[in-house]
Amino acid sequence: MIGANVNDWLNEHGDYLYRFALARLRDPHQAEDAVQETMLAAIKNNSFEGESTPRTWLTGIIKHKIIDIQRKQIREQPLSDLVDLDATDNSMDDFFDQTGHWLERPQVWDMPGSALEQKQFLATLSKCLDNLPAKLAALFMMRDVHEIDNEKICKELEITATNAWVMLYRARMGLRKCLEMNWITG
């Protein structure tokens, strides 16, 4: 009986899968979608032979479902932004002068020591991710959090390696700037 399977899987692994997706997608609705798509795929192909446990099997499925959602999120944005990107453009004028020198020199970051500081720092980081343009944030999450390699990202998104590097560069520049401005310690 199909319903019983899904119920069992969700009782057993639902919270785990939900957190796994939420950590990568940062959006509760998208995380729920990822779990749902995983259950649909699991029902269709109800076998985990060759995998050590049902959890490993379901985790393997949800990894792909997360990429599907991230791809959609990035590709639904206007394409012009994607093809406009060029390493020689002027989008970095906020950071560098005409001769390529830093306008504001990066500071030394003392990483948070105490658990409380750590919590505050991660809360700030989370806000900074929210402030990034959605497409850049999704790509950054795909690369640095979901740890998909660059080649696969380019294939999934049908963008060039240069496009990917430029967007990741922008995302990281934006994040580090945001952290410098908003992370107040002590």
Next chain:
Amino acid sequence: MLTCKQASQLVSQSLDRPLSLPDRIRLRFHLFICDACTRFNQQLNKLRIAVQALRGNIENDSAIQLPLEAKARIVKHVSDSSESNQH
């Protein structure tokens, strides 16, 4: 000579692919003489560690659970769609 703008691009790219040997040498030389880009390099490494810590915090937070309503929606959706497949 690399500018800081170029050096910062190579620092970011080095997180995504192995740099070519000439780029690696030029970047290493720039970082050797430039404090600002050295700090930037350290910042990106710390940023990556931090976002992975953020991921770990969510993954390991047992207070975060699949909401019961979400679970009900999923069960209904899956059984609806498998029924419609059978007809």
